[in-house]
Every structure is written in structure tokens, then in C-alpha cells.
Amino acid sequence: xxxxxxxxxxxxxxxxxxxxxxxxxxxxxxxxxxxxxxxxxxxxxxxxxxxxxxxxxxxxxxxxxxxxxxxxxxxxxxxxxxxxxxxxxxxxxxxxxxxxxxxxxxxxxxxxxxxxxxxxxxxxxxxxxxxxxxxxxxxxxxxxxxxxxxxxxxxxxxxxxxxxxxxxxxxxxxxxxxxxxxxxxxxxxxxxxxxxxxxxxxxxxxxxxxxxxxxxxxxxxxxxxxxxxxxxxxxxxxxxxxxxxxxxxxxxxxxxxxxxxxxxxxxxxxxxxxxxxxxxxxxxxxxxxxxxxxxxxxxxxxxxxxxxxxxxxxxxxxxxxxxxxxxxxxxxxxxxxxxxxxxxxxxxxxxxxxxxxxxxxxxxxxxxxxxxxxxxxxxxxxxxxxxxxxxxxxxxxxxxxxxxxxxxxxxxxxxxxxxxxxxxxxxxxxxxxxxxxxxxxxxxxxxxxxxxxxxxxxxxxxxxxxxxxxxxxxxxxxxxxxxxxxxxxxxxxxxxxxxxxxxxxxxxxxxxxxxxxxxxxxxxxx
Amino acid sequence: xxxxxxxxxxxxxxxxxxxxxxxxxxxxxxxxxxxxxxxxxxxxxxxxxxxxxxxxxxxxxxxxxxxxxxxxxxxxxxxxxxxxxxxxxxxxxxxxxxxxxxxxxxxxxxxxxxxxxxxxxxxxxxxxxxxxxxxxxxxxxxxxxxxxxxxxxxxxxxxxxxxxxxxxxxxxxxxxxxxxxxxxxxxxxxxxxxxxxxxxxxxxxxxxxxxxxxxxxxxxxxxxxxxxxxxxxxxxxxxxxxxxxxxxxxxxxxxxxxxxxxxxxxxxxxxxxxxxxxxxxxxxxxxxxxxxxxxxxxxx
Numbered sequence: 107x108x109x110x111x112x113x114x115x116x117x118x119x120x121x122x123x124x125x126x127x128x129x130x131x132x133x134x135x136x137x138x139x140x141x142x143x144x145x146x147x148x149x150x151x152x153x154x155x156x157x158x159x160x161x162x163x164x165x166x167x168x169x170x171x172x173x174x175x176x177x178x179x180x181x182x183x184x185x186x187x188x189x190x191x192x193x194x195x196x197x198x199x200x201x202x203x204x205x206x207x208x209x210x211x212x213x214x215x216x217x218x219x220x221x222x223x224x225x226x227x228x229x230x231x232x233x234x235x236x237x238x239x240x241x242x243x244x245x246x247x248x249x250x251x252x253x254x255x256x257x258x259x260x261x262x263x264x265x266x267x268x269x270x271x272x273x274x275x276x277x278x279x280x281x282x283x284x285x286x287x288x289x290x291x292x293x294x295x296x297x298x299x300x301x302x303x304x305x306x307x308x309x310x311x312x313x314x315x316x317x318x319x320x321x322x323x324x325x326x327x328x329x330x331x332x333x334x335x336x337x338x339x340x341x342x343x344x345x346x347x348x349x350x351x352x353x354x355x356x357x358x359x360x361x362x363x364x365x366x367x368x369x370x371x372x373x374x375x376x377x378x379x380x381x382x383x384x385x386x387x388x389x390x391x392x393x394x395x396x397x398x399x400x401x402x403x404x405x406x407x408x409x410x411x412x413x414x415x416x417x418x419x420x421x422x423x424x425x426x427x428x429x430x431x432x433x434x435x436x437x438x439x440x441x442x443x444x445x446x447x448x449x450x451x452x453x454x455x456x457x458x459x460x461x462x463x464x465x466x467x468x469x470x471x472x473x474x475x476x477x478x479x480x481x482x483x484x485x486x487x488x489x490x491x492x493x494x495x496x497x498x499x500x501x502x503x504x505x506x507x508x509x510x511x512x513x514x515x516x517x518x519x520x521x522x523x524x525x526x527x528x529x530x531x532x533x534x535x536x537x538x539x540x541x542x543x544x545x546x547x548x549x550x551x552x553x554x555x556x557x558x559x560x561x562x563x564x565x566x567x568x569x570x571x572x573x574x575x576x577x578x579x580x581x582x583x584x585x586x587x588x589x590x591x592x593x594x595x596x597x598x599x600x601x602x603x604x605x606x607x608x609x610x611x612x613x614x615x616x617x618x619x620x621x622x623x624x625x626x627x628x629x630x631x632x
Numbered sequence: 633x634x635x636x637x638x639x640x641x642x643x644x645x646x647x648x649x650x651x652x653x654x655x656x657x658x659x660x661x662x663x664x665x666x667x668x669x670x671x672x673x674x675x676x677x678x679x680x681x682x683x684x685x686x687x688x689x690x691x692x693x694x695x696x697x698x699x700x701x702x703x704x705x706x707x708x709x710x711x712x713x714x715x716x717x718x719x720x721x722x723x724x725x726x727x728x729x730x731x732x733x734x735x736x737x738x739x740x741x742x743x744x745x746x747x748x749x750x751x752x753x754x755x756x757x758x759x760x761x762x763x764x765x766x767x768x769x770x771x772x773x774x775x776x777x778x779x780x781x782x783x784x785x786x787x788x789x790x791x792x793x794x795x796x797x798x799x800x801x802x803x804x805x806x807x808x809x810x811x812x813x814x815x816x817x818x819x820x821x822x823x824x825x826x827x828x829x830x831x832x833x834x835x836x837x838x839x840x841x842x843x844x845x846x847x848x849x850x851x852x853x854x855x856x857x858x859x860x861x862x863x864x865x866x867x868x869x870x871x872x873x874x875x876x877x878x879x880x881x882x883x884x885x886x887x888x889x890x891x892x893x894x895x896x897x898x899x900x901x902x903x904x905x906x907x908x909x910x911x912x913x914x915x916x917x918x919x920x921x922x923x924x925x926x927x928x929x930x931x932x
Contacts, residue, residue: 131749131751131752132751132755133749133751133752133753133754133755133756133760134755264776267776292751292772474749474751474752475749503711503748503749503752504711504748504871505711505752505756506711506749506752542837548837549814549836549837549838549839550836550837551813551814551836552833552836554813555747555812555813555814555868555869556747556869557869558869558871559871560866560870560871560872560875561866561872562866566813582813582814600747600833601833602831602833602834602836604831
């Protein structure tokens with residue numbers, strides 16, 4: 107059974123990584139793979155999104171399968187499918203065998219986290235993405251691990267290449283070009299906070315050295331949700347009379363389920379914890395007496411999970427209290443929008459957006475110019491790691507609609523090219539003190555040249571100016587037609603004044619906002 | 633079948649169909665070839681007129697020898713579709729690639745350094761698909777291949793340029809004729825911006841001189857100006873179909889200045905209206921005065 111489980115885990119992990127690699131533009135309008143499908147299967151995101159935003163994304167009906175599986179088969183998702191669980195398994199395998207097993211018995215923590223998240227989401231605060239295992243994994247890989255992997259790989263091959271050693275370079279270049287075609291990204295991605303997010307992720311993996319599957323056992327809120335359901339599962343573990351209480355199973359248990367405790371019924375802490383069982387079958391495999399078996403039975407759920415009424419209430423109240431705490435932030439005032447908070451095209455109005463965004467980083471991974479970056483506090487603590495566009499890093503490609511295609515919760519609407527052309531994400535304005543034609547009487551037309559709207563939003567006024575020597579010349583000074591500008595930021599990205607561009611985009615005028623508007627006529631649209 | 637596949641298929645089919653027609657033309661054109669400086673070919677099929685124009689220049693064999701490595705440099709700067717006329721017509725590119733192979737080329741390389749995302753530009757322009765189908769080696773720009781070249785020009789002293797251009801045996805420039813906000817028009821000489829590395833946006837400060845400096849450093853064997861569709865406003869990117877004018881024309885010449893000078897007439901201008909053409913003429917890079925040239929017009 108152990109091998110079958112490992113193969114299954116391997117297949118799902120490879121599928122996950124394959125889809126992760128496919129979350130990259132190839133030049134066509136669509137990606138061609140259901141890259142977000144693991145998120146679609148995530149019932150925790152499904153439930154919290156219903157609670158916070160009162161919407162149902164059809165794709166999430168897949169997650170009902172996972173819920174049903176938990177009710178029938180227990181936490182098989184954790185033990186057999188979850189890619190983060192598998193990674194934890196792999197890292198845990200490097201843990202010294204027979205080193206003293208710390209069983210910290212913190213397994214209740216994850217239920218408190220779950221209760222906190224659910225309570226918050228009832229009151230419209232969607233924080234699940236920060237700790238949801240799939241969101242966390244995709245985000246960490248997207249903005250940290252994968253970029254670092256690319257950087258390191260390129261550095262190694264570049265070093266070999268510049269060494270100029272005949273023979274070796276030929277081989278390394280052949281390998282390099284094969285890697286470029288398969289697992290390396292088209293261009294080196296760069297992200298704000300990549301080290302921070304990466305360290306958090308590595309910490310989670312590293313905790314496996316303290317206790318294997320530490321994350322899955324003690325912290326994972328999805329595991330908690332499935333754990334609660336698994337108590338009703340009809341696939342049950344039973345221990346026959348043959349058990350000699352040798353304890354062999356205790357050290358191989360993937361969960362923190364106390365498999366060496368036969369008793370299920372009493373309220374003692376020493377009992378078998380069925381909600382913690384990951385259905386890894388290790389205890390069955392290892393039992394020298396062959397006393398452990400898994401089978402379908404109609405037996406009812408075991409005794410209470412003993413979470414403690416006070417602690418449950420504390421988590422519940424914390425979740426509720428977190429709502430006003432995070433919302434008493436000036437950003438919640440409609441009249442004080444953050445100029446830098448340029449959301450991707452199709453992003454919903456900010457409040458609605460935050461109710462849905464699970465910070466999975468899919469949009470940042472797929473962004474064709476690398477312009478979508480994780481926020482830090484630009485959208486308040488509530489919006490941490492949600493996407494914002496930093497045009498200087500990468501502009502919004504006019505005919506690209508990928509971010510909306512990969513968003514699992516509809517926080518970014520799926521737009522077609524025609525719809526997208528109508529969406530403003532901000533407006534560009536010119537800094538005349540830095541613009542070459544204005545401040546220095548020097549020709550430059552780059553912002554106009556790259557402006558993508560069919561009738562260009564950047565236009566020229568021909569002006570006669572004198573240079574230092576009094577020589578008169580005609581120069582074209584750019585102006586922005588605010589009605590036409592969509593705020594894509596290519597002008598800012600390509601402006602030759604590269605350190606602080608002489609034309610730049612801020613969030614004002616964004617279609618999704620009623621308040622963050624400038625033009626009289628624009629306001630009529632709402 | 634979606635629209636893109638259709639364009640691709642018709643383009644490939646068009647290239648194929650033009651072959652039998654061109655064989656007899658080839659024979660007929662050899663005699664006239666010596667004298668013509670520019671060939672202006674007009675007709676409904678982009679691949680047919682491309683083939684006919686090159687035949688009228690004496691055939692591709694005159695320019696490409698057996699075993700040559702040829703760089704074919706289209707304009708693939710923008711994420712635009714062929715009907716928007718932001719990039720070189722894919723059918724023209726495909727035909728030129730095919731002609732090179734027919735003339736015995738060992739390898740034909742096709743690349744450009746786009747302004748928009750390279751992947752979208754290569755795919756949406758239709759050029760990658762058609763050029764690959766014709767057997768070309770279509771590649772994205774590899775940053776390692778830029779090398780500082782001593783141009784010793786008026787405005788550009790030295791600049792990182794793409795080494796494939798200098799390592800190739802033959803270079804064929806296939807620009808498209810478009811409106812441009814500063815250069816007025818972008819055609820052959822301005823197409824060399826696509827082999828510039830570094831922060832090329834600064835050259836707009838002295839664009840005309842820079843373009844001439846650049847064009848002095850690169851010696852194309854042949855220049856084929858795509859004017860199947862020209863972009864008359866909102867260039868060089870376009871996007872508005874009402875700015876696109878269907879001309880069904882290609883202009884072929886060895887002298888890139890002459891090609892640009894003649895190209896300006898498609899827009900109702902003269903070569904002397906373009907700063908870079910004027911300077912190039914003064915430097916002796918080519919001929920601006922179209923009346924001095926033997927321009928041969930053909931219709932297919």
C-alpha cells in the first residue's frame with residue numbers, strides 16, 4: 107500500500123508542477139491547459155469564498171469531490187493527493203530516523219486557525235489564502251522558489267559558458283537549451299518580497315525536521331476541514347485483538363493520530379484520533395501482527411475532538427474581531443485611494459476584490475511582463491500578497507488577458523480582448539520637469555510610439571522652443587488624452603528616463619472604482 | 633479552424649501556389665534584371681508578388697549562394713495581427729525564406745527584438761508559424777549574442793548589436809512601410825533598430841543620424857519592403873483598421889536608401905521629406921533621387 111500511495115502522490119505532484127510550468131504565456135491568447143485546477147479542487151477556498159463574497163465560482167464544484175471523498179474515505183486528499191503534503195513527506199524523509207520523536211500535540215491549532223478563518227469570512231474578511239496549502243504553495247513557488255531556481259540555473263550555465271572550455275561548453279549549452287525549452291521560464295522573473303515569502307515557505311518545509319509533516323499535522327486549515335469531515339467517513343481503521351501494543355505503528359504515522367492507541371471511545375487523551383489520520387496505510391504496512399486493517403464500516407464518529415469550548419470561542423471571536431481591526435485603515439476610506447495600488451485589468455472593485463482574492467499568485471506567475479507583483483501593505487494588511495501592477499517592472503500588455511483566465515475566484519474577471527481594451531486600470535500623467543521634450547527641448551516620442559490604443563492616448567503638441575544658444579526649433583511635446591488612456595503603463599515602462607519615469611501611471615481613473623475618478627464625464631458611467 | 637489557423641494556412645498555401653507561376657517569369661526576367669534598381673511588384677497575392685519581384689531582380693540565386701547562412705530580418709515589433717499592419721506580412725516573410733532555401737541556403741534565421749512581449753509578437757504576427765513552416769530557424773533574441781560594435785557614427789559611436797547579423801553570409805531586410813511619430817515613416821533603415829541591444833529608446837534624441845549610423849554598419853544583400861498593407865496613421869504600432877491601406881505591393885532593391893525613398897511615395901511623400909534618407913544620401917549610403925533610378929513595375 108505504501109508504494110501505491112507514493113506513486114499516487116508522485117503523479118499528483120508531477121501533475122501539479124507540470125501545470126505550474128504551463129502557467130506561462132506562449133504567445134497565444136490562451137494557455138491551453140487548466141492550470142488552476144488544483145485550486146478548483148480546494149474546498150476551503152470554495153467555502154470561504156461563498157461566505158465572504160456570497161458567490162459561487164462554477165469551477166469550484168470540483169472541490170465537492172474532495173469534500174465527498176473526505177466524507178467517504180477520510181483525509182485521503184492529505185495523504186495521497188496534496189502536493190504540499192507530498193513535499194512535506196519528501197523533506198520529512200530526510201529527517202534522521204529514530205531521532206527522538208517530538209510529538210508536540212499541537213494538532214488542535216489547525217482547527218483554531220480554521221475556525222478563525224471561517225468566522226472572519228462570514229464577516230467578509232477573506233484571509234484563507236495566506237495559509238491555504240495550495241495558495242501558499244503556488245504563491246511561494248511563483249514569486250520565490252521558481253525565480254530563484256531560474257536565476258541559479260542561469261548563473262551556473264553562464265559561468266560555464268564564459269569559461270570557454272571547449273567540449274564542456276558544447277555539452278552544457280545543449281543541456282541549457284533543453285532546460286530552457288522545458289522547465290526554465292521564458293524570461294527571468296523578479297518579485298518583490300521573494301526572499302520573505304521564500305523563507306516562510308522553507309520554514310514550513312524545514313519544520314519537517316522537528317516533526318514530520320509538521321504543517322499538515324498542526325497548522326493546515328484545509329487539513330482541519332477535511333479532518334472534521336473524515337470523522338464521519340465510512341472507511342475506518344480497525345485494530346484487531348492481535349495487537350500486542352508493540353508501538354511500531356506510532357513512529358510511522360504520518361499524521362498525529364496515535365495509532366498505537368487501540369481505544370476509540372473514551373474521553374481520555376490517549377485515544378486514537380481518527381481526524382488526524384491521513385490514510386497513509388503505514389500502520390497497516392508495518393504492523394508485525396497484521397492486526398491493523400482499513401475497511402468500510404458504518405460505525406459512527408468517535409468521541410468529541412476535544413477542542414475545548416473556550417479555545418473554540420476564542421478563535422471564533424478572534425476571527426470576528428479581526429474584521430474591524432484590519433478595516434480601520436485609511437485605505438478603507440473611499441476618498442483616500444492608494445495611487446500605487448494599480449490592480450490587474452478586470453479586478454473587481456477593491457472591497458469585492460479583497461473578498462475573493464486568495465493570494466495564490468497565479469496571476470503574478472502568468473503575467474507576461476512580470477509587472478504583477480505581490481503587495482506588501484499597499485492594500486492594507488488584509489490585502490497582503492494580492493496582485494498590483496508596477497509598470498516600471500512590467501506594463502500591462504494590451505492584448506493579453508491571462509491574469510483573468512487563471513484567477514480561481516473571479517477576483518479578476520475573465521475578459522476577452524475587446525472587453526479588456528475598454529478597461530482602465532489607471533491613468534498616465536507626465537512629469538514635465540523630467541520629460542525630455544518639455545524640460546530639455548530634446549526630441550523623444552517613446553511614450554507615443556508605444557501607446558497601444560488604436561487612436562493613441564498620447565498625442566503631440568508641436569511647440570517652437572529655443573535652445574541654450576537661442577536657436578529656435580520645433581519640438582513635439584507629449585500630452586495624454588485621459589479619456590483614451592487605459593493606464594497600461596507601457597509608456598512608463600519604456601520611458602527613457604528610467605529611474606523615475608517622466609510619464610507614470612497611478613490608480614486614478616480605474617474603471618473598477620466609483621470614487622477614484624478624475625474626469626467629469628467618466629463619473630457618469632457609474 | 634480559428635482565424636489564426638486560417639491565416640497561417642492560406643499563407644502557406646499561397647507560398648506553395650506561387651511556385652509554378654514563377655518559373656517562366658524567372659526566365660523572362662533575367663534579361664531585364666541587369667538594369668533595374670528597384671522592382672515594384674503589384675498584385676493580389678503577397679507571395680506571388682514577392683516571388684515575381686525577386687525574380688525580376690535576377691532571382692534569389694543572384695543574392696544567395698549555395699550553403700549560405702542567411703538572416704531574414706522582418707519587423708516583428710508589435711503584438712498585432714497581420715491585418716493591422718504593425719509587422720511585416722507573414723506571407724512575404726515565408727516566401728522569402730522559401731526562396732532562400734530554393735537558392736541553396738544552408739540555414740535561414742528569422743528574428744527580431746520586439747517592443748511588446750516577444751512571444752505574443754512572434755505568434756500574433758503570424759510570422760513565427762509561417763517562417764517555421766518554410767523551414768526557417770525562428771528564434772527569440774538571446775541577450776548573450778549582443779556585442780558592442782564600434783559604429784563610429786555621427787550619433788552612435790558604439791552600440792551592442794546582434795552578432796547573428798554579422799556572422800551571417802547574407803542579410804535580407806524585410807521591413808513593412810508604416811507611419812511613425814518622429815521618423816515620419818519607418819521602413820528599411822529604421823528596421824535595423826530590431827538588432828540593437830541595450831536601451832535603444834535613447835536614440836530618438838537624434839533619430840535620423842542614429843538610423844543612418846546604424847544602416848552604415850549593416851550591409852544588407854537585399855531589401856524587400858512589404859507594402860501589402862501600409863499603416864498611414866497611429867504608427868508604428870497601429871491597431872485601428874481604418875489606418876490601414878491595402879497597397880498589394882512589394883518593393884525590392886539592393887539600395888536600402890532608394891527603397892526607403894521610393895517607399896515614401898506610397899504615403900504621398902518624397903524621399904527628401906525623411907531626415908534619415910536625406911542624410912544617408914549625403915553620406916553616399918544610397919540614392920535618394922528616385923528619378924535617377926531605373927524603377928521597374930510589374931503586375932501579377
